[in-house]
Amino acid sequence: MTEDVLASGGDVVCRPWRGASAKPGLFGKRDFKVNIRDGTLTCPAGEVEPFEPGAVVQFDPEACGPCKLRSSCTQASSGKGRSVTMGDDERLQQRLRSRPQSRAGRAQLRERVGVEHRLAQLANRQGPKARYRGTRRNHFDLRRLSVVQNLEVAARYLRAS
Numbered sequence: 001m002t003e004d005v006l007a008s009g010g011d012v013v014c015r016p017w018r019g020a021s022a023k024p025g026l027f028g029k030r031d032f033k034v035n036i037r038d039g040t041l042t043c044p045a046g047e048v049e050p051f052e053p054g055a056v057v058q059f060d061p062e063a064c065g066p067c068k069l070r071s072s073c074t075q076a077s078s079g080k081g082r083s084v085t086m087g088d089d090e091r092l093q094q095r096l097r098s099r100p101q102s103r104a105g106r107a108q109l110r111e112r113v114g115v116e117h118r119l120a121q122l123a124n125r126q127g128p129k130a131r132y133r134g135t136r137r138n139h140f141d142l143r144r145l146s147v148v149q150n151l152e153v154a155a156r157y158l159r160a161s
């Protein structure tokens, strides 16, 4: 869906989505530096590997083996290096991550606060999983929840007036 928006010349303004969380006590992907322009990934010890979007980057076992940071980085068996999975949309994710670092980017994100609150309320109401199989039924369910939510807002306004 984001691809459709970008392909039609639109912009995606949201927080970056969270990838798989790191194993406790180990470096996560965020501890690695992604250089989109050069197509490289740099680990916390400074080892650099090239990457392709959507591919798994394997760090050189020769570098990982004697690395002082190994115990904080990987539980791979001896003779294997750390691996990091890159997203298909790595470029977009990097853009979303860098947005809060600029004043203009923060201002753009603030415009979303109202929408984010409504979406969070819907997510609380619905729970973390889709209720039905298939897009059509879940689309219907989302509309049903939105109607309930809007009615609650209307009821609050009426009570307050």
Ligand code: SF4
Residues within 6 Å of the ligand: 043, 044, 045, 046, 047, 059, 063, 064, 065, 067, 068, 069, 070, 073, 074, 081, 082
């Ligand atoms: S274990 Fe490998 S990937 Fe991890 S910090 Fe060391 S050299 Fe880098």
